[in-house]
Amino acid sequence: MSNIPETGRTPRVQTRLVIIQVLVVSLLLTLGGRLWYLQIRNGDEYADEANGNHVQRVVQPAVRGAILDARGVPLADNETRLVVSASRTELMKMKDDGEAVLTRLAGVLGMEPKEVMDKVRLCNAETPQPCWNGSPYQPIPVTDEATTQQALQIRERSEDFPGITAEPTAVRRYPAPVDARTSQVLGYLSPVTDEEIQKAKDTDSPYLRSDQVGRSGLERTYDKELRGQAGVTSYEVDKLGRVMGESESDPGVPGSNLVTSIDARVQAVAEAELHEAMKTARTQVDKITGRPYEADAGAVVVMESRTGRVIAMASQPDYDPNSWVGGISAKDYAKLTGKDSNYPLLNRAIQGQAAPGSIFKVVSASAAVRAGYDFNDRYNCSSSYSLGSRSFANFESQGHGPITLGEALKFSCNTVFYALGHQEWKRDGGIKPKKDAHDWFYRTAHDFGLGSETGIDLPNEVTGRIPDRQWKKDFWTANKDAWCKQGKKGGTYVEQIAYENCLEGNQLKAGDSINFSIGQGDILVTPIQMATAYAAISNGGTLYDPTIGKAVISPDGKKITEIPPTSHGRLPIGKKTIEDLDKGLLSVVGPGGTASWRFGGWPQDRIPMRAKTGTAQVYGKQTTSWFATYTDDYTIVMTISQGGTGSGASGPAVRNIYEAMYGLDEQGNQDLKRALLPAPQKGLPKISPDGTIDAPEIRPYVPPAPEDGTGTEVLAGPPARRD
């Protein structure tokens, strides 16, 4: 400015103006710095926060895949039900903890308010059922049986029902076609726990809070395949939760279908026959105890001999798998797990273990051959075998003179195996074993797959037990303190045993090896182990891992992942011995064999049947019935705890199963039209791209009329003795 009057522009004012300018600049710089800090330095953090703010994730749970039988009949599938659930997190935000809302809800659902409130409370030690056992952050189902009317009322008046949802939800269903429950094999689901969510968080199949997880059976083994992956749709919402747009959407993957080797029809026959056999056994009086047989549990396995695939697997007692659907009630849970329940959740085909009795003799015969004895030499079948002062009897003390090992199987002669077992024990050094002891009998048992899991595709299979020298030592170490405390010289029987065990329970005694040779004593096996072993004899020596899963097929039927049969080894015997065993087992069904009285009229020429009966003694209980059989295609093993003799209790049931599969009548006439499965099922069921499954119609199983139950006996004559 050219003309500054002296009055206006004093240095003071000039300085002050500079101060103002500096202040303005510093304020602007402060804002600029803060802006940089928020947007550039911490921008990502705020962007994340903004995302969390306005993105609402809606999870669409994947529909769980179906479990199908070998021909496509669904054993487990889903049905759509209207599920009304309450969100605890929402309810707890309300002043009255949601009481008003739940009372209104009860009114709509026609339930008592208390009932609804009880259902959504969390379980703890003091809370009686009903209460919610799952995660508190997951919507809690109040009912899965809402009507369309009720669901509409809840949805239309959503402002009256904050935190309440009514959604059509796919609910697991176990249709039990033709009454084939397949309970323990299928297993069950229950809500995922917080721990599992944490654990699976970073894996390739993380859980959602709403997920149901397979807890046992096939549902558990194939959980990952069946579960699929939930779809997640992210919606942009405003402050009030109104949806403004879809930001991203992950459609999810529906669960795949599992095709099993189970044939629902054969399964139904197996279940019905096992149940019937146990019912019949309970009408028979046990001559030893003088009481009717308890027949408290039983199992049957039907297996394809040449693949190890399981066609049917039944275990008694069983339960209705649907009782788990939608959360199990307290009453049902007690019925399934309580002390008096007899544990129907156990799959006794893979989790029940007992001494095998005489069906073990195929192992003993093989052991003898491995130890150098000729299968077809003659061995004395005396009426009893003496060991010092103790006498080991043949059943009902019948002797057969010198017989081959095949005949020893046929007559189920104990004393032949006693002698062989005892000799081997002595050759190995007796109580003080040689360094290079062969332990042929024990080793062969292990080599037949006993004492370890078969590797079936079901969870929690048990190993059974081979009481060899090592086991004796381990068992003694674990129990000697208790034995030594309880044991008393010259006391009661139990005290005397404890006393002896305390002193020398770590030794494998002569008596142990004698008992072991006929599958008695401390040995334990599972039905699936015996089925695997007998199937191996049948198929020429391959020990297959039993499988139930046959293929995993994508929901549109396009991607098929077959589950091929795998084996865990071969029998430790040559082809010749296998043939010898086979012949021996054939003769069991033939005239004079221990099972012949059960197979009168069986077309042995067309469908050769091999069998071995077993009756195992259990201290303090009635005998366990075992029956192991095979034809060219199939192996069936049945056992009934406290059920009596092998052929007596299990024989008719096993024969009925075969007859249904082959379409035979009592006289041995085959009607292929009636035959359920005259040859193993080949191929897989078709699943069309829209997800529908091409499943054949099936008819319920009608058991043969029991009119000539005595007739068969007359034909072959009643057994002269128990096996």
Add this chain to the structure above:
Amino acid sequence: MTGAGGFSVSGYGPERGGLWARLSARDSVVRRLDWPLLLSALALSCIGSLLVWSATRGRTELNNGDPYHFLMRHSLNFGIGLVLMIATVWLGHRTLRGAVPVLYGLSVVLVLLVLTPLGATINGAHAWLVIGGLSLQPSEFTKVTIILSMAMMLAARVDAGDQLHPDHRTVAKSLAFAALPMGIVMLMPDLGSVMVMAVIVLGVLLASGASNRWILGLIGTGVGGAVLVAVLGLLDEYQINRFAAFANPELDPSGVGYNTNQARIAIGSGGLYGAGLFNGAQTTGQFVPEQQTDFIFTVAGEELGFVGAGLILFLLGVVMWRACRIARETTELYGTIVAAGIIAWFAFQSFENIGMAMGIMPVAGLPLPFVSYGGTSMFAVWIAVGLLQSIRVQKPISA
């Protein structure tokens, strides 16, 4: 030229050709306007229109379903503001100097009216006059009249050449004139406006050349008063919490803390380039309250990013830098004081508004000059621009 002159626009000298020729003449007002200042202010208001539009087009509860409602209203206000600016330049600040007593009296009456049943509470602030369908915020005009009246008093004897600096008596008198409307506004209560006025008073005193004692005394009074309020516990805890929530949103998580937190998220999530106009999720989701007025800067931050929000800061900087130049270069103290008062006003109000949105200043309901929606504020701000331009274009008295 003397008096209210300085304009060559109003019909003199037809021999010099048409209107365009006169406007484009070398010494014309249009030529002498501070164009960087004007263009920056215009740009700010244009950006403001877009931001107001973006912030309100989805708020159906406010715009009665018309997404253009606020845009139209804002543009109308903007237009009226421009007319007021032109009128101010036309009249000239020296003409207005004569009208200051009337304007001052009018503004005091208006703020007093707010305390009568004519006053209304809008958005939590009892600072409004609703007459007919029109709502006014008189305290916005009061900012202008405080500047003008104080400048008039402080500069009178200095510009007359009687004094080098205003004497104590003059300063005291001018402070008393400022204190009256400030006291009334305090009673509303509209603390935010009182704070702005206090800073204006400080700026005015600084530029007037008043003795340092007055400056320090004024600062001391402000700080002392705040301390006194805190120590005597005149405020309830929740009031203190609300005040402090800008720094720590946890103190008031559902109220102010929520707002500032959402505002910060909106700005922070913008990043370098922003989500794009109308694309801000925080904005379209209406997570930030009062977004067209107090929190308008969050729209810029989220949708235009560091680049766009930085541009707003830059334009505000240009406005204030030019205003400083005008304050320095004018020949009379009156103009210097008026310009300084306006600088203090713009600077503090912008700092408070933007600082609040970014969580470095406590929450107070103040609009961002030029940008925020709001008629009275827009009018006052453009009148202030008119004053600045008038100071710039007026030829020195003794030229």
